[in-house]
Amino acid sequence: KGTGPGVILLIFITFGLLWISAFLDPRLPGLYVFETRPMPLYSVIKFLIGSHPLAGVMFSAGILSVMLVLLVNFNTSVFFINERTFLPAVFYVLFCAIFPGNQVLNPVLPASLFLMLAVRRIMDSYRKQGTAFNFFDAAVFISIGSLFYANIIWFGILVFIGIALLRSVNITEIASSILGLATPYILLFGFYFVLGRDLDILIQDIRRNFFVDSPTYTFTRLTIVALIYSALMILVSIVYLMQRIDSKKIKSRKTFYILLWGFVLSLAVYLILPSVSVEQVWVTAIPVSYLLTHYFVFVRRKIVPEIMFTVFYLLVLLVQVL
Template sequence: MLLKTLKGRHYLLLVMVPVFLVLLWIKAFISPVSLTYGQNQMPLYRLLESVTGGSVTAMNIIGCILLILMSLLVVRLNEKYNFIRQRTDLPAFIFALIATGTVSLYGMHPSLLASFLLFFAIDGIFAIYHGSRTLAKSFEVGLFVGLAAISYLFAFVFIFWFWIALAFLGYFRIREILAGLIGYLVPIFIVVSFYYLKDELGVFIDTIKGLVNYEFKAEYSFIQMMYWGIILGFVLLSSAFMVKVVEEKKISSRKYFIILFVFFLTAVTSFFLFSGAGTELYFLVLIPITFIISHYFVQSRYSWVGELLFAIFIGAGILIHFLG
């Protein structure tokens, strides 16, 4: 009955999700640890560190606020474009569980800031499909991808996702491509110009080299890997369900989910392409995974199987904090 109850409209859930998210992420405040210690970071993230005076706790508070905002924004995005075909607050709850499911990521990281910025790029891509202000929206998408890239280096690959999305939407035209490319280059140009005028361009280049050449090494508990396996299992199950019902969907909904899936594949591909990219890419896949899994739980017919799977999903998301 839990799934049947939560997949409706419950404004109280939108109030409880931020509290729930804070409780799941409480370790970031009790025992704050810098996730970027000893590494130079991209300019926009460094600016944020300067504003907070380098306080790990303050940065983690900002990170938690970003997660809360994103949990609410995923609900807004579905209401705006209705690609799950039901108004539901369940994506906020699912996002909170998934977002806190990697115990090594209790805290602020450049990829979390990039994920927040890329959310608005996704919103802009969906808006392009409606055909109004396509040039302005293309510029906005490129701008947000560019801002994400100067926050977290490996987010630069999402410019390719943008071009692929344009092709799926039928707007792979020179003017939209150029508008997006200009938007993408604007923040990068400003950053390069700033470092050049300060005669510190070499510092910026060294930062990029350091991030690219960094060899990510980490060991994870069996429980953590098992949790990721459960999430992957739900992604595969939800994707198979989506393929099964794709003919019942509006053309726009199909395109939106394809774009989200390509977004997911772009982040996963980055993990294998760049040695410096590691677990933090988990933050970048939060949005597509949330919608893919939410679609399954909301659209699948009510049955004891669905309730059991939902209970497993919730149980795994909570237990990882005690066993991971």
């Protein structure tokens, strides 16, 4: 649970075991709407990588590596778990590997990276004197992320939840957050207009990314078992957290509330929007990795979490192999 060489080695081994098949047998992404009608920034990446699936896997693995650093660093800087640990990185890699088909070039990983940066900026506003323009920055990050993966824009709600949790209601901060969400799109439309590009096509692509049905994902029996098991672990972790959250420092408590809201939003987006499918796991895994880490670090009877972790680890490996 600490930051010693054993945990670092576990991360490297886990990363290697779970991604080796993606490198040995790289595949092109599926026919999701975000692939057939990509958002502007993702279309740039697709153009640069072209029809080279291995390059796409390498790009995604690189973005994932950066994400793991951000996940660990967020807890180190805010220190809301009250222990320095690399476990969030371990759980993120494991949880996302439940769907091997996601280990290809995809827009959700870079979008999740910007969401992670947004959460950091939201928490940086805690007890900041005067008007906190952190929320503008956070909104801009989320909006930029949506130019990779459109449905990340719904997490703009998290910015306003952050204002409600961390600040006295300030109309300037609310207005700046709305402006932050709009700014990348204002620049995008201006760029298209100056270059004489067809704005109608851009609008249609954005609309399709939000509302066109995603292809039905076929869940294998083993995947269903892994999902049920992980859901039980998450439920146990949330119950454990809620029983102890009032005893935590104010900043830690508010950070966990932000993460819980992020988890709820990710589930709502998956369940409500027809364009969202299992690619959402890259987003859901962000709060989940911290919730699981909190439980595994602080639960007293260590034999229970050790068994839970081992079973989860083996289940994910089996999903990858079979």
